[in-house]
Amino acid sequence: MGIKEQFRFVLCLLLFPTLLFAATPDVVLVTIDTLRADRVGCYGYAKAQTPTIDGLASQGVLFTNAVSHVPLTRPSHLTIFTGLFPFQHNVHDNVAAPLDPKIPTLAEILHQHGFATAAFVASFVVNAQSGLQRGFDTYADEFDPRKQPTQFALNLEKRGEEVYREFAAWQPAAKGKPYFAWIHLYDPHFPYEPPPPYSTRFANRPYDGEIAYTDEILSKIVKLLRPNTLLIVASDHGESLGEHGENAHSFFIYDSTLHVPLLMRWPGQLNAGSKITFQTRLVDLFPTILDLLNFPVPRNISGISLKPWLTRTGESEPKLLSYCETFTPWLHFGWSRLQGVRSSQWKYIEAPKPELYDLAKDSGESRNLYSRSATPVRDLRNWLQQSGALKAEAVPSTQELDPETLEKLASLGYAGVPSTAAALTGTLEDPKDKIGEYKIFNQTIREGIEAFQAQRYALAAEKFELLRSRNIPSFEVHYYLGRSYLQLHSYDKARTEIELALQKLPHFLPAYRDLSESWESQGNIKEAEKALLAGLTIAPNHPLLIQSLAWLYQTQKQFTKAEALLLAELQAHPDDLESRFRLGAIYRDTGRIDPAIAQFREIVMRTPEDPEAHNQLGMLYGASNRFQDSAREFEKAVQLAPQEKSYRSNLALVKGKTNDSLFRFRIIETKTRAAADVIFKKLQKGEGWEMLAQKYSIHPSARSGQPVLELSASEMNPSLAKVLSTLKTGEFSPPIASGNSFFLVRKE
Numbered sequence: 001m002g003i004k005e006q007f008r009f010v011l012c013l014l015l016f017p018t019l020l021f022a023a024t025p026d027v028v029l030v031t032i033d034t035l036r037a038d039r040v041g042c043y044g045y046a047k048a049q050t051p052t053i054d055g056l057a058s059q060g061v062l063f064t065n066a067v068s069h070v071p072l073t074r075p076s077h078l079t080i081f082t083g084l085f086p087f088q089h090n091v092h093d094n095v096a097a098p099l100d101p102k103i104p105t106l107a108e109i110l111h112q113h114g115f116a117t118a119a120f121v122a123s124f125v126v127n128a129q130s131g132l133q134r135g136f137d138t139y140a141d142e143f144d145p146r147k148q149p150t151q152f153a154l155n156l157e158k159r160g161e162e163v164y165r166e167f168a169a170w171q172p173a174a175k176g177k178p179y180f181a182w183i184h185l186y187d188p189h190f191p192y193e194p195p196p197p198y199s200t201r202f203a204n205r206p207y208d209g210e211i212a213y214t215d216e217i218l219s220k221i222v223k224l225l226r227p228n229t230l231l232i233v234a235s236d237h238g239e240s241l242g243e244h245g246e247n248a249h250s251f252f253i254y255d256s257t258l259h260v261p262l263l264m265r266w267p268g269q270l271n272a273g274s275k276i277t278f279q280t281r282l283v284d285l286f287p288t289i290l291d292l293l294n295f296p297v298p299r300n301i302s303g304i305s306l307k308p309w310l311t312r313t314g315e316s317e318p319k320l321l322s323y324c325e326t327f328t329p330w331l332h333f334g335w336s337r338l339q340g341v342r343s344s345q346w347k348y349i350e351a352p353k354p355e356l357y358d359l360a361k362d363s364g365e366s367r368n369l370y371s372r373s374a375t376p377v378r379d380l381r382n383w384l385q386q387s388g389a390l391k392a393e394a395v396p397s398t399q400e401l402d403p404e405t406l407e408k409l410a411s412l413g414y415a416g417v418p419s420t421a422a423a424l425t426g427t428l429e430d431p432k433d434k435i436g437e438y439k440i441f442n443q444t445i446r447e448g449i450e451a452f453q454a455q456r457y458a459l460a461a462e463k464f465e466l467l468r469s470r471n472i473p474s475f476e477v478h479y480y481l482g483r484s485y486l487q488l489h490s491y492d493k494a495r496t497e498i499e500l501a502l503q504k505l506p507h508f509l510p511a512y513r514d515l516s517e518s519w520e521s522q523g524n525i526k527e528a529e530k531a532l533l534a535g536l537t538i539a540p541n542h543p544l545l546i547q548s549l550a551w552l553y554q555t556q557k558q559f560t561k562a563e564a565l566l567l568a569e570l571q572a573h574p575d576d577l578e579s580r581f582r583l584g585a586i587y588r589d590t591g592r593i594d595p596a597i598a599q600f601r602e603i604v605m606r607t608p609e610d611p612e613a614h615n616q617l618g619m620l621y622g623a624s625n626r627f628q629d630s631a632r633e634f635e636k637a638v639q640l641a642p643q644e645k646s647y648r649s650n651l652a653l654v655k656g657k658t659n660d661s662l663f664r665f666r667i668i669e670t671k672t673r674a675a676a677d678v679i680f681k682k683l684q685k686g687e688g689w690e691m692l693a694q695k696y697s698i699h700p701s702a703r704s705g706q707p708v709l710e711l712s713a714s715e716m717n718p719s720l721a722k723v724l725s726t727l728k729t730g731e732f733s734p735p736i737a738s739g740n741s742f743f744l745v746r747k748e
Contacts, residue, residue, distance in 0.1 A: 060265030107135030
């Protein structure tokens with residue numbers, strides 16, 4: 001390129017900077033949770049109502065033999081975003097510690113290359129705690145309890161329509177440069193409850209109804225995309241639907257949960273209507289997307305770029321092996337984990353009773369050929385050993401849980417908490433022999449938690465006792481049985497179960513609070529304190545345990561100890577409003593009204609939608625004879641919670657008092673309107689009230705040692721009372737004419 005051409009090129013970029021991105025497409029990754037390939041029209045399902053997916057397949061490239069690596073949402077998505085198998089990124093479960101920050105993600109790399117990045121996720125199992133949020137400018141993982149598709153699954157998921165609206169609202173902000181958007185649709189996941197009209201149209205096939213609804217949402221998303229968009233549609237895993245005795249997913253690694261739909265569309269770049277029939281893997285998406293964009297692909301990943309087969313013809317088919325696993329039986333129940341490897345023809349599953357299937361002749365994996373086919377067994381097992389997948393590692397680290405998360409997981413069919421007692425030593429039960437127990441456990445634990453949430457504690461205890469009698473080593477059985485007995489006032493039984501739960505999961509901190517409550521309810525304060533301190537040795541300054549211990553001290557009138565705990569907690573966690581609430585209550589109960597008001601004003605400022613905070617602040621204002629302020633807070637509480645009788649009673653009471661309200665105020669009095677106007681303008685400019693009062697006011701309070709007046713409405717000039725009733729604390733009035741004088745007042 002000559003000097004003149006180089007100059008013209010640079011000038012063009014300066015005048016038209018968007019041309020820098022002209023050849024770079026937007027990248028949109030849509031993952032449809034729990035969608036098995038053989039329930040989609042373009043994969044041969046005659047009953048499917050998936051015109052959008054089928055149309056995209058005809059406009060792009062369809063991968064007919066794509067497979068997942070793990071039938072669980074979080075670890076599967078982490079494989080998509082890292083190009084690593086689960087045994088490499090070390091996230092094996094939906095309940096897990098965040099992804100190692102040293103492992104780069106697709107979003108981080110695209111963000112570094114100048115992409116605007118946003119994710120719109122539909123399930124709490126892929127919330128920001130997972131580590132998937134890294135690299136995204138926007139990560140929409142808030143869940144509105146008023147929009148939940150089921151009564152049980154509060155704060156769990158978003159309908160596809162809500163995810164679509166979030167994407168549609170964000171997309172215009174990405175003008176001027178390419179964007180990467182991950183759109184996660186969760187509707188096909190259990191429980192299957194499609195919205196109308198699909199609930200009626202697919203009354204006997206609700207799973208298909210959820211898929212049809214999701215296809216409609218996908219059509220809305222596609223209509224928003226710019227012409228130069230690389231679109232990838234995939235599923236993270238499938239659904240068993242009763243095959244091999246499994247109703248949903250996570251317990252086995254058969255193709256019903258691993259064979260997934262996958263397609264790519266990039267107009268003008270990928271051949272429309274083409275198919276790739278050899279085995280491809282979700283782990284390959286990460287390098288393929290980067291390679292299609294001509295960005296360097298990180299080394300030391302397991303996936304390979306499929307670009308040669310997407311952009312050229314005549315390439316020989318790669319002989320790809322695909323790793324697969326489920327750790328659910330091991331982590332959650334103490335049974336054996338399952339690990340396998342799949343080729344285009346064979347699948348080998350490492351288990352106490354190993355399995356081998358000829359997929360070419362037995363796609364349903366019903367004939368175990370392990371004892372009759374030594375060569376593929378040897379080759380595939382050698383691959384597992386050499387890859388490092390079979391290495392006996394420690395139990396993967398798990399995230400800190402709370403009862404709400406347990407209930408959410410159970411509502412989705414993920415029963416059993418990862419136990420720190422899990423081990424690979426000794427003989428472990430084969431999951432194939434435990435599927436009956438697993439199904440009973442899943443159903444019964446769900447029924448028990450539903451009963452517990454409905455406050456039917458006797459029925460809940462009955463359900464959990466049934467599971468206990470089956471000797472399934474589950475933390476939840478002991479924990480929820482203990483909590484049920486706690487509500488039934490059977491404190492000794494409650495304590496026995498909670499202690500057993502803590503033996504299985506000693507880091508489950510809420511259980512120490514429940515253990516403490518069982519002792520406190522029997523009047524044993526020393527043991528109640530001991531239980532909370534035991535939890536605090538594991539997690540010092542943990543808010544839940546600090547708050548519980550402070551409350552215990554408060555009930556024993558040990559206010560100094562309670563206050564010291566909460567002050568230290570707030571210093572470590574200044575945004576902890578529950579601790580602030582409890583500290584305000586201590587100030588209130590010890591007669592320190594002004595510090596109490598300060599705490600509750602802070603709470604109201606941070607969470608203006610909390611009716612009880614407004615109610616508490618209203619009571620504190622009332623105790624200070626600030627009835628106008630009190631009425632304002634009670635009115636807000638009633639507005640937020642009109643069904644709460646105590647709020648309405650408080651409002652009525654304080655309104656009765658405001659008929660003869662006690663006002664605290666300062667006053668400036670002058671003889672002329674002109675003087676009053678001059679003072680008012682000076683106040684508006686920020687000059688101090690006290691200085692102006694001493695200089696200009698003829699009212700006796702200006703020169704007294706107590707310039708703040710306290711008078712009831714009946715004791716003062718009606719004009720002043722009327723104005724004061726409209727002012728907020730700290731506000732001052734314009735000049736008020738009364739008799740032969742003019743007044744300015746400031747409410748205190």
